[in-house]
Structure formats: C-alpha cells, structure tokens
Amino acid sequence: MKLERSILSTVLGATLACSSLYALPALADKANDTLNVAFAAEPEALDTYKIAGREGLILARHIYDGLLYKDLDSGEFKPALAESWQFIDPMTIEFKLRHGVKFHNGADFSADDVVTTLNTVIKPDYGTRYQISVDWIDHVEKLDDYSVRIHMAKPFAGAVEMLADALPIYPHAYFVEKGSAGMSAMPVGTGPYRLVEQTPGVRYVLERFEQHYSDSPKGQPAIKHIVARTIPEMNTQYAELMSGKLDWIWRIPPDQAAQLERRVKVVNAPIMRISYVNFASSANNSASPISNPLVRKAIIHAVNREQIARVFGGEASAVLNSACNPVQFGCEQDVARYEYDPEQARALLKEAGYPEGFELDMTFAAMPRPVAEVIAAELDKVGIRLKLNENQYAAAVQKWREGSVPALFSNWGSYGIGDVAFILSNFFGGGEDDQINDPEVAALLQAADTANDRELRQSNYSQALKKIADEAYWMPMYNFNINYGLSADLNFTPHPDEFARWWLASWK
Missing domain, CATH: 3.90.76.10 (Dipeptide-binding Protein; Domain 1)
Known part of the structure; x- marks a missing residue:
C-alpha cells in the first residue's frame, strides 16, 4: 500500500514538474465566457x-x-x-x-x-x-x-x-x-x-x-458556454487544469489532491455515495458458508474498515455501520456494530464449523482493485481465501441478480437523494437485487416507503436497519467524498448529490 501511494505521488510529481514548463495564464476561457470541464x-x-x-x-x-x-x-x-x-x-x-x-x-x-x-x-x-x-x-x-x-x-x-x-x-x-x-x-x-x-x-x-x-x-446562467470533454488519463486532466485549458475536474484521488492543491484550488465535499459488500444468504441454494450469519459477522470483524476508509476514502470518510448514508432521512445509527477484531472473527468461524476457513468468491465492480485486494488480504489472515472477480458494473449486477454471486463489493449513490427509500428497498425490499429475502425486513420497508407520516417511516426504517445489522446482511464500508479541481477564476459550489450545477457557477 505504501509502495502504491509512493508510485502515485511520483507520477503526479512528474506531471507537476513538467506542467511548469508550459504553464499558461488561466484567462482565455474566462475571456471567451466558456467553462471547460472534463470527465474521466x-x-x-x-x-x-x-x-x-x-x-x-x-x-x-x-x-x-x-x-x-x-x-x-x-x-x-x-x-x-x-x-x-x-x-x-x-x-x-x-x-x-x-x-x-x-x-x-x-x-x-x-x-x-x-x-x-x-x-x-x-x-x-x-x-x-x-x-x-x-x-x-x-x-x-x-x-x-x-x-x-x-x-x-x-x-x-x-x-x-x-x-x-x-x-x-x-x-x-x-x-x-x-x-x-x-x-x-x-x-x-x-x-x-x-x-x-x-x-x-x-x-x-x-x-x-x-x-x-x-x-x-x-x-x-452566468456563463455562456460549457465545453465538456472525456479525458480518461487523470494526469492529462491535471496538466490541463494547471495550464488553464480546463476549469473544472472531479473525483481526484486523495494522494493526487494533496499534491495538486499546491498549484490549483482543490475543494473536498461529501457526497451521498457509499461503498458496501452485499452478502447473498440465498446464494447457491444456501450451500455457501455466507448463508451462516456467524460467518458474515466474522467477515466484518476481520476487515479493518477504519483503515480502509482512511487510506482509500480520505480524511473526510468514515466507517459506516448502517446500510445507508448517515445524512439520509431514516438512516438509523443505533445498530449492531462490528469492530475490527480478527480474534473474534476466528472464534466465530470456529463456532460456525469453519475452523480452517474456506474459499469464497467476491465479485467487485465500480471500486478500485486495491481496495478489494486489501479486503482479500485481511480475510486471508483469518483463513477466508477470497477469489476476486472484477466485472463491469452491469455484468456484476446481472450475476448478482442471477443468484450466482455470494458477495458483491460495489457502491451506491441513492440517485443522489437524501432519503433511505432510495437505497434500502433496492437491496432488501424483495426485488431483483434482494438476495437476502427477509420477509420481515421487506414488510417494514414496504410500510415505510408507502407512508406519508415521517415518524412512522422513521420507526419502520429503524427496525429494518437494526435487523439488517443484527443479521450482518451487509458489510457497510465507508461514505465517499469528492475532490474537485477548480480554476482560480471559477465560483463553483459542490453538492452531495454529485450533480454539478454549472448553471449556478460564475466567474470571479
């Protein structure tokens, strides 16, 4: 992990050094009233x-x-x-x-x-x-x-x-x-x-x-034109931002952001998106060890989620305990918590009948491979040998819905909406993404999703989230935040739904 971070810093450092050779004044786009933005x-x-x-x-x-x-x-x-x-x-x-x-x-x-x-x-x-x-x-x-x-x-x-x-x-x-x-x-x-x-x-x-x-x-809108380009190479984005060819970029990893902020304006903002590992208790007709709640609890105890959140999510990210983002309406926080405790994980595996551990497939999508590899390394310490299968998001979801995937590591943004109605029922409400199929949880969510009474909704969501945590149906990971790189000439306010509102942006 330290080697990886060192490599990232070295590459970005070279980019920063080279960019100083051809730095341009960041005035051309403002003069032409054109906001230049880039996506990877x-x-x-x-x-x-x-x-x-x-x-x-x-x-x-x-x-x-x-x-x-x-x-x-x-x-x-x-x-x-x-x-x-x-x-x-x-x-x-x-x-x-x-x-x-x-x-x-x-x-x-x-x-x-x-x-x-x-x-x-x-x-x-x-x-x-x-x-x-x-x-x-x-x-x-x-x-x-x-x-x-x-x-x-x-x-x-x-x-x-x-x-x-x-x-x-x-x-x-x-x-x-x-x-x-x-x-x-x-x-x-x-x-x-x-x-x-x-x-x-x-x-x-x-x-x-x-x-x-x-x-x-x-x-x-204050700005007349917007030009949006796809630039897959982040180092190219950094160079163009520093040279004045770009005014806005986003999703800058923490290591690069720390380097970039010496040269350009970097803004960090929390978003609705969270990462998670979803367990399929019914995978392979319940023949998988993952169908045992003791095994699921052991997995959560075995993973140092706090360290993962700090290294990969950034300083503003925190470990989650509920299957939702704490800023969302109805996201109960008083639920069962599973602290990092490898010894407890080994004890639970022994109690579940797996003293020597077992092999487990985990599909991951829309998450960096290094994060999945760290999870695999943590589980290996307690005897769970994780086989990682990286897929495009659509393919991973299809396999999950077919019931052939015992564990899925991905992320969810709730459509950028601050209400747990847009996350819980998707995974636990009895639909095609629900591989838990707990009728009690589904009924609670159905009642909450269809009520206009906010207190009733909150009560039902609370009960559902407590049951999800008690049974360890999910391993909540961490909440996301985004680093934006901005031109010094640009006024831009980020929002937690991940929708850039350039119609509210203006030049200084």
Whole structure:
C-alpha cells in the first residue's frame, strides 16, 4: 500500500514538474465566457431515462427540466415546469403547469409534453434504466392544456423527490417522431443550456438558452458556454487544469489532491455515495458458508474498515455501520456494530464449523482493485481465501441478480437523494437485487416507503436497519467524498448529490 501511494505521488510529481514548463495564464476561457470541464468516464447517450452514470446525468440536467426542483441548500422543493402541485388524494397528484415555456427547438411547453413523456417512459418496453424512478406511476392524465394529474400505481413516499429533476419532460411531437434515439442524437429540453454540438462520449458543447423561462428555480446562467470533454488519463486532466485549458475536474484521488492543491484550488465535499459488500444468504441454494450469519459477522470483524476508509476514502470518510448514508432521512445509527477484531472473527468461524476457513468468491465492480485486494488480504489472515472477480458494473449486477454471486463489493449513490427509500428497498425490499429475502425486513420497508407520516417511516426504517445489522446482511464500508479541481477564476459550489450545477457557477 505504501509502495502504491509512493508510485502515485511520483507520477503526479512528474506531471507537476513538467506542467511548469508550459504553464499558461488561466484567462482565455474566462475571456471567451466558456467553462471547460472534463470527465474521466464517457457520458452515456443523453436520454436521461436510460443513463446510469453521473457524467451523462449532469449534462442532461443542464439540458432538461422536470416538473419540480429541489434546492439542496435549503432542502425546499420548488416549482419548475409545474407552477404548483397538490395531492388530491394519497394516490393522485395534480399539477398546474407553467405558461410561456419554450423548448430549445421553439416548441411551446404544455400538458401534452408531460403526458407523452411520462406515459411513454413508464412502459416496460421503453427500457428506463432505473424502474424505481417510474414504477410508482400508473398513468398521467391531461385535464387541460396546462393541468395534469399523475395517478400512482402504488403509494410512494419518494414521489416528489423523483419529480424534482429526475424525470425530465421532453417535447411531445419531437419525442413521438424521434423516440429515445432522437433524444440521444439531438436532445431537446427546456433547460438553462441547449446542446449545440456533440461527439458522443467524447465532446459536448452547451450554450446558454437565452429563452429559458424567467422564473426557473435554476436561474439564468452566468456563463455562456460549457465545453465538456472525456479525458480518461487523470494526469492529462491535471496538466490541463494547471495550464488553464480546463476549469473544472472531479473525483481526484486523495494522494493526487494533496499534491495538486499546491498549484490549483482543490475543494473536498461529501457526497451521498457509499461503498458496501452485499452478502447473498440465498446464494447457491444456501450451500455457501455466507448463508451462516456467524460467518458474515466474522467477515466484518476481520476487515479493518477504519483503515480502509482512511487510506482509500480520505480524511473526510468514515466507517459506516448502517446500510445507508448517515445524512439520509431514516438512516438509523443505533445498530449492531462490528469492530475490527480478527480474534473474534476466528472464534466465530470456529463456532460456525469453519475452523480452517474456506474459499469464497467476491465479485467487485465500480471500486478500485486495491481496495478489494486489501479486503482479500485481511480475510486471508483469518483463513477466508477470497477469489476476486472484477466485472463491469452491469455484468456484476446481472450475476448478482442471477443468484450466482455470494458477495458483491460495489457502491451506491441513492440517485443522489437524501432519503433511505432510495437505497434500502433496492437491496432488501424483495426485488431483483434482494438476495437476502427477509420477509420481515421487506414488510417494514414496504410500510415505510408507502407512508406519508415521517415518524412512522422513521420507526419502520429503524427496525429494518437494526435487523439488517443484527443479521450482518451487509458489510457497510465507508461514505465517499469528492475532490474537485477548480480554476482560480471559477465560483463553483459542490453538492452531495454529485450533480454539478454549472448553471449556478460564475466567474470571479
């Protein structure tokens, strides 16, 4: 581990030294009113409903608007394309829509756009990536040109959260004609920026939409142009940031951030995302040792999660005990805790009938290999010989859902939403990602997810989280934080949902 950190520091040090040879003044982009940003991962095609990664979703939120908007600074839900809304009954929400809104192609916004968009994306054959975002909608009804009702398929406490920018509205005529492929090839929204050029996965040029409606909760952007590029090599990003060719980068590892902050502005901010190891108690028809709760508890005791959090998560990261992020509503912290204790781990393995340990497969995805290797090394000390299988995220999830994976190490961002409804039911609510299948936990979550009473929700979530911890269904790891690298000329405020709000950015 020390060798790895030394290598990282050496490589970055060379980058810093070389960059000083061709450093340029960081004025050109500000002078041209163009914000230059970079991602390491390619953004997906810009149909929001089919995007999984934050990169594509960030771009999409600049192009599209939803019916509502959540101000994360105040926690307040604000009107966006809908100027007002109310629950007619527990299963029906009525919206009065905003007049005078234009789409980027000049079309006028109306109820037809809401009805067409939402009634299309809720259909299973549309292929919406996250069904939890739309499966609570039965259908949308047009009352008149500027009034609609959403009829819910089931009670869902997160409905308003999802309507706040996560479910954008598309122009109905264009959407009917072009479909998802058309929205990806040339997105058309009502957002504060319009897409004027793209090389998919490589480069995107956004321009401020001068006809963006005046009362938008996103406001009127201060910066005219945004150029987003995919630059997989982080050292290239660092060099371009220091030379003034880039104004914004993110997800800088802690080692590099410590080096970079000597030369550029580095901002660290907490996010909603957490890492975890999910145990499948029903894997391989319960023949796996992982089906024994004593074994699961032994695994957690054997892993020095505090050290892993400190080294790989950064100083702002902390070990988690509950299967959620502590900043989320309903994330009970008074649960069973498993401190680092290898001797206790060995005792539990002996009690479970595995005094000599055993072999175990662990699939990991969207997590650095060194972290998985440290977990494997820790478990090896108590006799558990871990076989690591690295997969792309989609492939790993597919194997997990098939029930062939006894342990999955990955991360979850809860869609950036500060409510445990967007994490617990996904893994423990009886759906395809639930390989625990505990009916008591699922029932508690069902009651919490469908209630409007916050105290009732909190009580049920608390009971569910205590049971999850008691049975060691999860090994919660640590919460994430992000290091951003910024131009000295840029005003930018990060938010915990991992959505960069460049429409709020400005030049100094």
